[in-house]
Amino acid sequence: MTFQTVARAFPVSSISPVSRCVSFCVRRFCEKNPTKLRVSEALLGAEVGEDVRVQGWVRSYRPQKNNLFLHVNDGSSLKSLQVVAPAGISDPLLTFGCAVEVKGILKKSPHSKQPVELEAKQIQVIGECNPVDFPFKIKERHSLEYIRQFPHLRCRTNAFSSLLRIRSEATAAIHSYFKSNGFLQIHTPTITSNDCEGAGELFQVEPPGTTFAEEGSFFSVPVYLTVSGQLHLEVMSGAFSRVYTFGPTFRAENSQSRRHLAEFFMVEAEISFTESIEDLTKVMEDLFRSVTESVLDHCEEDVDLFHKHVAPGHRDTVDDALKKTRFPVITYTEAIDVLKRSSEHFTFPTDWGCDLMTEHEKYLVKHCGNIPVFVTDYPYDLKPFYARDNQDHPKRTAAAVDLLVPGVGELCGGSLREERLSLLRSRLQECGLEENYSWYLDLRRFGSVPHGGFGLGFERYLQCILGVDNIKDVIPFPRFSHSCLL
Amino acid sequence: MTFQTVARAFPVSSISPVSRCVSFCVRRFCEKNPTKLRVSEALLGAEVGEDVRVQGWVRSYRPQKNNLFLHVNDGSSLKSLQVVAPAGISDPLLTFGCAVEVKGILKKSPHSKQPVELEAKQIQVIGECNPVDFPFKIKERHSLEYIRQFPHLRCRTNAFSSLLRIRSEATAAIHSYFKSNGFLQIHTPTITSNDCEGAGELFQVEPPGTTFAEEGSFFSVPVYLTVSGQLHLEVMSGAFSRVYTFGPTFRAENSQSRRHLAEFFMVEAEISFTESIEDLTKVMEDLFRSVTESVLDHCEEDVDLFHKHVAPGHRDTVDDALKKTRFPVITYTEAIDVLKRSSEHFTFPTDWGCDLMTEHEKYLVKHCGNIPVFVTDYPYDLKPFYARDNQDHPKRTAAAVDLLVPGVGELCGGSLREERLSLLRSRLQECGLEENYSWYLDLRRFGSVPHGGFGLGFERYLQCILGVDNIKDVIPFPRFSHSCLL
Numbered sequence: 001m002t003f004q005t006v007a008r009a010f011p012v013s014s015i016s017p018v019s020r021c022v023s024f025c026v027r028r029f030c031e032k033n034p035t036k037l038r039v040s041e042a043l044l045g046a047e048v049g050e051d052v053r054v055q056g057w058v059r060s061y062r063p064q065k066n067n068l069f070l071h072v073n074d075g076s077s078l079k080s081l082q083v084v085a086p087a088g089i090s091d092p093l094l095t096f097g098c099a100v101e102v103k104g105i106l107k108k109s110p111h112s113k114q115p116v117e118l119e120a121k122q123i124q125v126i127g128e129c130n131p132v133d134f135p136f137k138i139k140e141r142h143s144l145e146y147i148r149q150f151p152h153l154r155c156r157t158n159a160f161s162s163l164l165r166i167r168s169e170a171t172a173a174i175h176s177y178f179k180s181n182g183f184l185q186i187h188t189p190t191i192t193s194n195d196c197e198g199a200g201e202l203f204q205v206e207p208p209g210t211t212f213a214e215e216g217s218f219f220s221v222p223v224y225l226t227v228s229g230q231l232h233l234e235v236m237s238g239a240f241s242r243v244y245t246f247g248p249t250f251r252a253e254n255s256q257s258r259r260h261l262a263e264f265f266m267v268e269a270e271i272s273f274t275e276s277i278e279d280l281t282k283v284m285e286d287l288f289r290s291v292t293e294s295v296l297d298h299c300e301e302d303v304d305l306f307h308k309h310v311a312p313g314h315r316d317t318v319d320d321a322l323k324k325t326r327f328p329v330i331t332y333t334e335a336i337d338v339l340k341r342s343s344e345h346f347t348f349p350t351d352w353g354c355d356l357m358t359e360h361e362k363y364l365v366k367h368c369g370n371i372p373v374f375v376t377d378y379p380y381d382l383k384p385f386y387a388r389d390n391q392d393h394p395k396r397t398a399a400a401v402d403l404l405v406p407g408v409g410e411l412c413g414g415s416l417r418e419e420r421l422s423l424l425r426s427r428l429q430e431c432g433l434e435e436n437y438s439w440y441l442d443l444r445r446f447g448s449v450p451h452g453g454f455g456l457g458f459e460r461y462l463q464c465i466l467g468v469d470n471i472k473d474v475i476p477f478p479r480f481s482h483s484c485l486l
Numbered sequence: 487m488t489f490q491t492v493a494r495a496f497p498v499s500s501i502s503p504v505s506r507c508v509s510f511c512v513r514r515f516c517e518k519n520p521t522k523l524r525v526s527e528a529l530l531g532a533e534v535g536e537d538v539r540v541q542g543w544v545r546s547y548r549p550q551k552n553n554l555f556l557h558v559n560d561g562s563s564l565k566s567l568q569v570v571a572p573a574g575i576s577d578p579l580l581t582f583g584c585a586v587e588v589k590g591i592l593k594k595s596p597h598s599k600q601p602v603e604l605e606a607k608q609i610q611v612i613g614e615c616n617p618v619d620f621p622f623k624i625k626e627r628h629s630l631e632y633i634r635q636f637p638h639l640r641c642r643t644n645a646f647s648s649l650l651r652i653r654s655e656a657t658a659a660i661h662s663y664f665k666s667n668g669f670l671q672i673h674t675p676t677i678t679s680n681d682c683e684g685a686g687e688l689f690q691v692e693p694p695g696t697t698f699a700e701e702g703s704f705f706s707v708p709v710y711l712t713v714s715g716q717l718h719l720e721v722m723s724g725a726f727s728r729v730y731t732f733g734p735t736f737r738a739e740n741s742q743s744r745r746h747l748a749e750f751f752m753v754e755a756e757i758s759f760t761e762s763i764e765d766l767t768k769v770m771e772d773l774f775r776s777v778t779e780s781v782l783d784h785c786e787e788d789v790d791l792f793h794k795h796v797a798p799g800h801r802d803t804v805d806d807a808l809k810k811t812r813f814p815v816i817t818y819t820e821a822i823d824v825l826k827r828s829s830e831h832f833t834f835p836t837d838w839g840c841d842l843m844t845e846h847e848k849y850l851v852k853h854c855g856n857i858p859v860f861v862t863d864y865p866y867d868l869k870p871f872y873a874r875d876n877q878d879h880p881k882r883t884a885a886a887v888d889l890l891v892p893g894v895g896e897l898c899g900g901s902l903r904e905e906r907l908s909l910l911r912s913r914l915q916e917c918g919l920e921e922n923y924s925w926y927l928d929l930r931r932f933g934s935v936p937h938g939g940f941g942l943g944f945e946r947y948l949q950c951i952l953g954v955d956n957i958k959d960v961i962p963f964p965r966f967s968h969s970c971l972l
Contacts (some may be wrong), residue, residue: 127934155725219970240561300949363730448613484705
């Protein structure tokens with residue numbers, strides 16, 4: 001058997017070869033180009049016995065006495081394809097992290113660890129990877145903190161590529177849930193001239209070199225990055241009975257917390273002709289359940305990686321949530337009673353009228369059996385102008401609801417919206433906002449209907465089902481104060 | 487038969503009634519609440535003979551001698567449900583544009599115009615709509631220009647609600663195409679510190695009151711709204727062989743054109759292990775075909791509205807494109823020859839090395855039979871630093887490709903990317919960008935593979951298949967210079 005080094009052999013007609021491409025011919029392999037398979041396709045084993053070709057990156061490299069074993073991964077699954085080649089191949093370019101094309105025969109594997117393996121006839125290094133400079137090392141398990149330093153490379157680790165597959169699947173499941181339930185997807189805008197929704201600190205937008213106060217600014221008015229698509233969805237609620245949006249939202253909060261980002265993704269839905277807050281909690285719960293079941297179903301190995309190595313035992317928490325027929329519902333007033341009666345020492349006050357803080361939310365979740373719990377009917381004065389007045393007393397509340405979940409606290413927030421023109425106008429007048437929101441009042445002037453909606457923080461959702469402690473580890477390119485890499 | 491006015495009768499337990507809700511009881515109707523149907527469900531006719539309840543907005547109001555005819559629409563389809571009630575109902579609140587709940591018996595319609603109609607037992611006005619103030623008038627066909635003035639209300643017109651249904655369906659079809667072809671969806675960031683991709687004018691982002699030059703700015707570095715997710719997708723191309731993104735992108739171009747927006751949606755895909763530019767054109771064409779077929783299939787009536795009333799005859803153009811087995815491919819050099827030989831008078835020069843302008847693109851499309859056409863291998867100097875050098879001469883070109891389409895001109899732009907470290911480094915040095923893009927060079931240092939990708943302007947796609955002349959009419963909330971309404 002001879003080993004032939006085929007320099008400049010990259011089998012691409014219109015692409016000129018690159019000098020670092022070197023191939024190892026195990027035996028002469030002059031047949032026409034064999035079928036190209038993705039790793040996930042090869043692992044299914046339908047092509048056992050056939051000549052195939054697989055492209056990917058080397059995730060492990062293990063020379064033994066008679067054979068060399070490689071694991072090749074192309075991102076199509078967590079599992080890599082085992083490649084077996086005769087020992088003796090020792091070209092320095094064939095390293096952990098390099099890109100290869102392997103041609104050979106797909107065989108049933110003699111070992112139970114994998115269903116198939118690829119008996120290599122030719123291994124070609126397409127792109128080298130200097131193991132000294134490459135920040136990830138073979139056989140080392142790097143922490144999420146460590147890989148976070150390399151936002152341009154961390155997708156090449158098992159953990160982060162699993163996260164990205166789960167994120168993609170969860171995204172698809174969200175769209176699928178809404179589509180099959182008759183919701184129309186609306187692309188709400190990122191740039192908005194609404195400046196006072198009360199949802200947090202804003203980012204302002206202008207071409208560089210422009211003073212924001214200038215009359216001649218780009219949009220003629222000050223504009224901001226959206227903090228929520230809700231008001232724009234409410235526009236649509238005057239013509240469609242179910243709408244949703246799913247996209248980036250922004251907060252200029254100077255926070256380094258494990259739960260906050262300056263740019264994060266939010267799912268928001270708005271439902272017309274609501275009869276009570278249960279019209280919202282039902283959709284929130286169904287969405288959570290449907291998406292989680294879909295992710296567990298379609299990303300079993302990827303989710304297992306998190307539940308085994310990142311948050312051991314977390315799977316039970318997820319299963320407990322799914323087992324519950326209906327998530328418990330308590331009012332804010334009941335929640336305050338629970339907090340006041342508890343022996344826990346809280347940093348923040350638990351008096352009626354105070355906002356629930358993360359410490360309170362986490363306590364309430366534990367109190368209810370460590371499962372998701374809805375808290376409804378918050379103090380009217382805590383909620384933004386659009387929340388519907390319950391017109392109760394002596395403790396005046398709004399028809400608002402939060403979904404609190406294990407590990408994370410607040411996952412969703414929603415409310416029925418004030419659809420009654422006179423009440424909404426009074427509230428806007430009190431807040432000094434009537435002029436800016438005349439268009440919003442128009443929605444109540446012309447064919448107003450009872451409606452409501454909610455937002456779900458997508459990154460918090462991923463933290464919740466995977467048990468990931470830091471929100472920066474569930475988004476491809478995290479943005480937060482003092483950090484915007486790439 | 488008596489007519490009973492049931493004020494404060496909105497049948498909602500936890501929602502207190504609103505005084506403007508008035509209902510008309512045609513006959514006593516005390517049975518338990520009948521099944522709630524969406525208009526699209528009612529039109530299917532499965533519940534003929536049953537008591538049902540439908541909620542929506544009145545799109546037409548036609549009192550006749552014996553009967554009153556209403557059309558009620560809830561956005562679930564272009565078609566409204568015809569409601570028939572005894573004549574004599576003349577409450578001033580029951581007007582064009584008001585919101586109603588109708589209870590009654592679903593019947594087979596005696597007229598061929600609609601399959602079913604709802605014989606009303608009770609019609610309740612949920613939200614009134616003063617016809618004097620409401621900017622849309624019954625039976626008037628308002629122009630797209632007119633309704634554009636009312637971004638908060640235009641979804642209540644037939645044309646714009648059709649557009650939104652088509653947009654939602656096209657979005658779903660795009661996700662579906664990529665998912666079923668093994669592409670992973672990546673949420674590329676909106677805020678980025680990349681400032682020089684050469685794709686156009688940038689918007690800068692900061693919390694209000696901050697000077698951009700300040701050391702202590704929010705992100706510590708100047709940040710911008712993304713002009714493309716490409717570079718972030720290329721990060722992922724080092725671990726996944728097929729990725730895509732679909733989200734908002736931004737240009738601070740001071741343009742009032744019918745083809746440009748400051749915020750628009752872009753579909754971008756990146757494919758690893760490419761062998762030639764055909765790996766890109768195949769995906770671009772398949773995507774166009776698959777999404778268009780899905781839209782024509784699922785939104786037949788909505789699309790017909792555009793092809794009948796907005797762009798008569800445009801359907802033939804769309805069908806011609808779909809009929810073509812493969813879209814023609816010409817090189818830039820061939821395109822220049824065609825332009826030079828033509829007798830057309832162009833405003834801009836057509837010399838080799840000049841960029842193709844919209845007038846040229848539209849001419850080339852016509853020249854090829856008014857179907858989509860790919861133009862490949864543009865002058866190297868016209869393309870950004872990442873485009874792959876074809877290393878040809880004497881006319882040096884890059885492996886770039888645009889898809890030009892009828893009516894619109896450029897719909898997609900893409901290229902193979904320079905994956906060869908030494909060539910890319912030289913180019914970045916020439917442009918003075920090496921320091922800022924050291925992370926991008928890293929992608930070529932560690933397991934680089936031949937790859938390429940493209941972007942498709944989603945609004946232009948909608949213009950192209952619907953024949954809509956102005957891009958502001960295919961996006962829910964258009965943003966352009968001097969305009970950011972809502």
